[in-house]
Amino acid sequence: MKRDATGRVLNDNIQSGSCSSARYVGSSSPKSLQFFVRYSGGNTQVIHANTDDAVEYVHEKITKKTKIPVAEQGYYSIQKDAQLQLVARLRSTKHPKAWQLVNKLVSAIGSLCRGEYRGANTIVVDDVKLFIKMSSLYIATAVGHNQVFVDGGAAAALVMLFVSPITGNKECAQEAIQLFLPPLNSATIESLSHSAPIILEFCQLLYSKTSQDNQLYISCLNTLGEILAITVIRNVGSEHAKGTVANLGLSAFASELGGKVIKGLESYDVRNFIAFFYPLCKIIENGELGEMGLLPICLTDLLNCYNVERSKLHVVFLEMLGKIIECLKTMEISVGKSRGKTDSFRTQQGQYLCILKTLYTLSKLYEGAEENVLFVLRSRKVALNTLILDSRRSDNHRWILEHKDLTTSESRRHLTMMLLPEVKGDGHLFEMLIDREQLLAESFEYISKANVKDLRYGRLFMEFKNEVATGHGVLRGWFCAVCQAICNPQNALYLACPDDKRRFFPNPASDVNTLHLNYFHFCGRVIALSLVYKVQIGILLDRTFFLQLAGKTVSLEDVRDADPLFYSSCKKILEMDTDLLDSDALGLTFFSEIEKLGSRTIVELLPEGSSIALNSKNRVEYVNLLIQHRFVTSVSHQVKKFAQGFSEILGSTDLLAFFFRSLEHEDLDWMLHGSDKAICVEDWKAHTEYNGCKRTDNHIIWFWKIVEGMSDEQRRVLLFFWTSVKYLPVEGFGGLQSRLYIYNKSHNSYEQLPSARTCFYRLCLPRYKSEAITQKSLLIITQEHLSCSFGMG
Known part of the structure; x- marks a missing residue:
């Protein structure tokens, strides 16, 4: 038994058996002792004694109260600050071999603590190994065996050995205790949950006997935290997990660690507290400690x-x-x-x-x-x-x-x-060799047929046929090019918003392409990968498309960009005078027409919808059904395939809707397209460094002067030539993965055009003799149809 802060006796939930245990509890009198003796059937007796009473006298009092003979009561020592002082068992108790081994172990430890038998250190380690082997043979008896180890005082004895000043005792105890810290990657859930009580006992005893930065204590604490995470967080509700936390008294331990966190919020490692906190919360949430649901906060009388x-x-x-x-x-x-x-x-x-x-x-x-x-x-x-x-x-x-x-x-x-996978520098290479003339078709073959693990955990590496450039710069260029090709109207996969040609949504008539659903799956993979590689691809998803990916409802205001005429017509219906609408002036019923390849198909919005006239009472339903059909139902298969491809890169279908719900639509715009602002030359300069030249050199001064005089589109082409980045992140040049560099090689001919190592954001700028020659060279490379030809990757 032990007491809480109010002095009440609290139940330790020790498994009952044909044994008895006695725990010392101090009292208010400096010479008075109390022993709470629990034995078979859960019965408890209180034994009163004085600090100067002989041990034999205490044995006799226990015999008188419990009828357990003195000869069957074992002990190793009595100290005021020890919790488990006396252990007694009957010959009929469960797990007699475990008790016999524990008694032998405690006796050997007692010899070491008294300095009587130096050879006992080998016996201690061997007996611990034997005990662990015995417990692991039969899962059904492991709980009982481990409880014997705790109740029999072996854990307390090992900790006493650890703090013993006698040479060699500490090392012996440390070796023995570490045997209970299992390799978590190979242990079963059952064995981990069964070992938790012993490790907790070590944690509590080591904490009371040593400092909190003691390495053995920290090892035990960390192991216990990991065990709890495995057995409780991942297996809440299983028989092996139930009770692992509830019966350990972890709330006191979590409270103690929480107090340390509070005292040293900036310096104390909060992980130890969390290791105990989360399993405890899980148990509470699942009602395994009694009450269910939310409880009122009471500040005056918490208990x-x-x-x-x-x-x-x-x-x-x-x-x-x-x-x-x-x-x-x-x-x-x-x-x-x-x-x-x-x-x-x-x-x-x-x-x-x-x-x-x-x-x-x-x-x-x-x-x-x-x-x-x-x-x-x-x-x-x-x-x-x-x-x-x-x-x-x-x-x-x-x-x-x-x-x-x-x-x-x-x-x-x-x-x-951070929900997306991370590109690993040492990941397996997924190589692509693509002909620019067959960009979309060959990219589709590579990406759609790839094992998703190669895309998630590997590294994309590509080059274009008959071009020397390779590396990240070429990969960035490929992302932009293939996404533009996907959205090309000639491929009939997507429709562009009339007032924003960068913004796209699935084409309801995309089935004119027999492989259209496969291409939507491919597109989902590519766009997810572009986010993984942090490439702004220059296209945007329309709001109706975004909302469906987020699992949200599409409303009238959401379709404004996708189809302004449709939006305007629906607004007029909703705002039309009631009498005029009820007069059937519009002549509308609950059906819609779909045009595909020049032919029209009638689709009823409700059963027998062609016979249901539009009026003031059903116009809201009519508009909602039109929206649902036009932007949701008619493209549901396309959206589903896109979502499947995106989810494969994300790693979880369940995570898809959460990913998109976590963002505002504008957030995704900035992730996919980047900044809409004109390129700021001053920001460009601030993020550029020089190698082999200085910012005060004439050809560098001329270079920046010419860039300042360029149109925004020319600057974007120059930036793309330099870095394979045409669309800057919303943070500007500071959002790029690296600073930019201008370098000069002494052997460069003044007649050469600039060249670039887009992989490293490097521009090789020859030392031109005049501003006019510099301008002529830059004019050549800012012609967009040539901007991909000089980069070296």
């Missing part, structure tokens, strides 16, 4: 409001929320003053995001708490978005995307990009 587990976590929640508010305030001030981000600042940011996620998760357990957390985040959006922009791919911050009002466009784009 009377709800169970102990929730009350302890609630105290941590309140204190941690108050501390993080102050930290975010301080951070906003420091962000405004700081010119750069130090390593310590980045570490601090990572800590803050983890803590905010923890608070958000915990807030869902208490009525009204979630809104409190969201209110804090809304009031500290500057700090939150600063944290987001410096977050790493390894972090899971999907919870933030569920609340788009907390984020800026830049933050949303950053978080959704």
